[in-house]
Amino acid sequence: MNKVILLIPHYNNPLGLMASVASIEASEALDVVIVDDGSINERINETAINSAFKSTGKITYIYLENNEGVESALNHGLDYIVKTNQYHFIARLDCGDTCIGKRFEIQEKFLVENPEIKLVGSNAIAVDPKGNFLYKTLLPEKNQEIKNKMFTNNMFLHPTVMFAEDIIAIVGKYPTNYKAAEDYAFFFKIVKEFKTANLPEFLLQYEINPSGISFSKRKVQVWSRIRVIKDNFYLGFWPVYGIIKNLILYILPHSIIQKIKRLKE
Structure with a gap:
């Protein structure tokens, strides 16, 4: 019986979903739950997806009647996972993003060997919609640095994470009142x-898409991030720095931010 389940939200992107599922190595052992967020134009072809999935495990499909938003789709997935009372770890992946190597085996082994750590992410490689390399995303590895820098930005790339299922009972599900920043x-x-x-390993390749949330809802996302910082604020360097930095990001065009990331690379 698999102890890891992968949660993938889907909305009108069956080709991206296919690429994501097909990227999971055959040697991996995990189940998958795909939550369709009320797709109308581009529905899931279950036969094709099941055929692309080569790993040891099963795929479960959940279909929402209406488009409720990604945070709601994720929470429906978490409800299903908790109800099964079967899995130790929950992993995430977004449609169009692809796994590198034995990603889930590596992360599961890390969490088993380090039980005090309840969530783990990884570094990742950013590409454009044609698969061309853009830049590397390097994230802090240690707990205290992550805790400090969370006041400036998300220190986890959402589709890279795996976390312990039992923390849901304590922290709850994805908040629905921080639009476009539910993961943060x-x-x-x-x-x-x-x-x-x-x-430190690069376990994911993710797509920078002009039609994605980071572009189309960037200002909403940054403003939600500012609200999260404010709701967790204390008088100290990192919260103050985080507020100032995100106010600057709110003003700057996203194209400039992407250029800065490329220059760093």
């Missing part, structure tokens, strides 16, 4: 309660 708010709750880490 969720991880902030986890960081406050538990130890976390990022692995």
Whole structure:
């Protein structure tokens, strides 16, 4: 019986879903739950997806009647996972993003060997919609650095994470009142309660898409991030620095931010 389950939200992107599922190595042992967030134009072809999935495990499909938003789709997935009372760890992946190597085996082994750590992410490689390399995303590895820098930005790339299922009973599900920053708010709750880490390995390739949330809802996302910082604020260097930095990001065009990331690379 698999102890890891992968949660993938889907909305009108079956080709991206296919690429994500197909990227999971055959040697991996995990189950998958795909939550369709009310897709209308681009529905899931279950036969094709099941055929692309080569790993040892099963795929479960959940279909929402209406488009409720990604945070709601994720929470429906968490409800299903908790109800099964079967899994020790929950991993995440987004449609179009692809795994590198034995990602889930590596992360599961790390969490088993370090039981005090309840969530782990990794470094990742950013590409454009054609698969061309853009830059590397390097994230802090140690708990205290992550805890401090969470006040400036999300220190986890959402589709790289794996976390212990039992923390849901303590931190709850994804908040729904921080639009386009539900992952940041969720991880902030986890960081406050538990130890976390990022692995130095590059375990994911993710797509920078102009039609994605980071572009189309950037200002909403940054403003939600500012609200998360404010709701967890204390008088200290990192919260103050985080507020100032995100106010600057709110003003700057996203194209300039992407150029800065490339220059760093």
